[in-house]
Each structure stands twice: as structure tokens, then as C-alpha cells.
Amino acid sequence: MSSPSHILYPCVSFSLSGDETDPCAQHAAHDLFDYLSQQINERDLDIMICNTGCAQCCESGPVITVQPGDRRYEGLAQTKDIDALLDLLAAEEAAAA
Ligand code: FES
Numbered sequence: 001m002s003s004p005s006h007i008l009y010p011c012v013s014f015s016l017s018g019d020e021t022d023p024c025a026q027h028a029a030h031d032l033f034d035y036l037s038q039q040i041n042e043r044d045l046d047i048m049i050c051n052t053g054c055a056q057c058c059e060s061g062p063v064i065t066v067q068p069g070d071r072r073y074e075g076l077a078q079t080k081d082i083d084a085l086l087d088l089l090a091a092e093e094a095a096a097a
Pocket residue numbers: 011012013022023024025053054055056057058061062063
């Protein structure tokens with residue numbers, strides 16, 4: 001089994017109570033991250049998604065941390081932001097091939 005080119009860790013604002021009252025959820029992160037998953041499949045990218053909890057930068061959400069590189073992308077509030085991130089990762093994936 002090969003390793004994915006990237007692993008994305010989107011903050012999905014989960015809390016122990018299960019409430020979706022945390023900042024990233026209030027910014028509709030779940031809908032955006034559904035879009036993210038759909039786009040990864042449509043583009044046939046070798047990217048894994050691992051949902052995670054609060055990344056401690058709530059005022060800047062929605063937030064995705066990208067590995068490798070330990071890069072954090074903040075303010076991913078619109079589908080065009082997700083598209084731009086995936087354009088970047090697709091270029092990195094192509095360059096590494
Ligand atoms: S709830 Fe997403 S960074 Fe805090």
C-alpha cells in the first residue's frame with residue numbers, strides 16, 4: 001500500500017458534547033469539507049482526509065492542516081478557496097510523480 005501524496009486535517013469543530021457550535025462549524029466547514037472530499041475524488045488526487053478537532057486558530061476558520069510540510073491554511077470559507085488549495089496540491093503531486 002502506497003502513501004498518499006498529502007494528508008489533510010480539516011478542523012470539523014467536534015467537541016466532547018457533540019455540539020456544532022464551535023467556530024469552524026459556524027463557518028459551514030462541514031459543507032465545505034464535503035465539497036473537498038467530492039473534489040478530491042473528481043480530480044482523482046492521491047490525498048487522504050483525516051478529520052480533526054479544534055486547531056486553536058478558531059478566529060481564522062475554517063482551517064485545514066496539510067502534511068507533509070505542517071502547513072496550515074486558514075479562512076477556507078468558500079468553494080473557490082478549496083479549489084485553490086487543491087490546485088496547489090495537485091501541482092505538487094504532479095511535480096513529485
Ligand atoms: S474550531 Fe476550528 S480551529 Fe477551533
